[in-house]
Amino acid sequence: MHIETQRLRLRAWEGRDIAPFALANADPEVRRYYYPAILTRNETATMIADCARHLADRGFGFLAVERKSDGALIGGLGLSEAGDEIPGGPHVEIGWILARPYWRQGYALEAASACLDHAWRTLGLAEVIGYTSRINQPSRALMERLGMRSDPADDFDDVTVPGGNPLRPHVLYRVKAPAR
Numbered sequence: 150m151h152i153e154t155q156r157l158r159l160r161a162w163e164g165r166d167i168a169p170f171a172l173a174n175a176d177p178e179v180r181r182y183y184y185p186a187i188l189t190r191n192e193t194a195t196m197i198a199d200c201a202r203h204l205a206d207r208g209f210g211f212l213a214v215e216r217k218s219d220g221a222l223i224g225g226l227g228l229s230e231a232g233d234e235i236p237g238g239p240h241v242e243i244g245w246i247l248a249r250p251y252w253r254q255g256y257a258l259e260a261a262s263a264c265l266d267h268a269w270r271t272l273g274l275a276e277v278i279g280y281t282s283r284i285n286q287p288s289r290a291l292m293e294r295l296g297m298r299s300d301p302a303d304d305f306d307d308v309t310v311p312g313g314n315p316l317r318p319h320v321l322y323r324v325k326a327p328a329r
């Protein structure tokens with residue numbers, strides 16, 4: 150899976166991505182809506198290895214996002230199989246993590262739009278979901294910009310987050326392949 154947009158390249162992870170992606174995952178602001186929050190360098194390296202395995206096994210995955218103009222690793226974005234804890238599965242989910250210097254420039258929207266296009270045209274998927282903590286407004290806004298829609302009937306609690314923690318209530322968004 151390799152996707153090019155006007156400004157970005159979505160590609161398989163490489164060893165040189167560990168340091169910049171670890172830096173993003175060590176930023177409490179980037180990890181604000183994750184439980185648990187920040188990741189160590191080893192945890193980021195494990196995550197990258199898991200993504201590489203998923204890509205090899207399934208032919209799609211959560212990819213490195215590189216800026217074409219300077220080769221900077223701006224974050225990760227892509228498709229993966231949602232875990233069993235997500236109601237109504239199996240699902241393919243879209244997800245994203247950009248390092249803070251790359252927020253609010255339309256990069257996430259550009260990469261995610263191309264990724265959904267790939268899901269429909271190349272992978273032939275019928276539906277992609279996204280989910281996040283109810284309070285993750287930046288991620289919810291991106292899903293809405295992508296044309297994804299949520300239904301309160303799909304709301305669920307992430308049972309790995311302790312009761313009473315504001316990150317526990319989750320919303321689920323869906324988008325279907327455009328009619329041909």
Ligand SMILES: CC(C)(COP(=O)(O)OP(=O)(O)OC[C@H]1O[C@@H](n2cnc3c(N)ncnc32)[C@H](O)[C@@H]1OP(=O)(O)O)[C@@H](O)C(=O)NCCC(=O)NCCS
Binds near residue numbers: 244251255281285
């Ligand atoms: C969620 C996340 C990817 C959203 O990133 P983002 O940069 O806000 O999203 P977009 O790429 O759609 O950019 C939209 C913003 O860029 C602005 N923008 C600037 N140039 C733009 C362009 N050429 N095209 C489109 N938008 C542009 C838009 O006006 C908008 O700004 P606003 O939020 O002030 O209205 C980012 O906040 C993030 O990585 N968060 C941490 C990780 C996370 O929580 N992941 C989800 C866990 S489930």
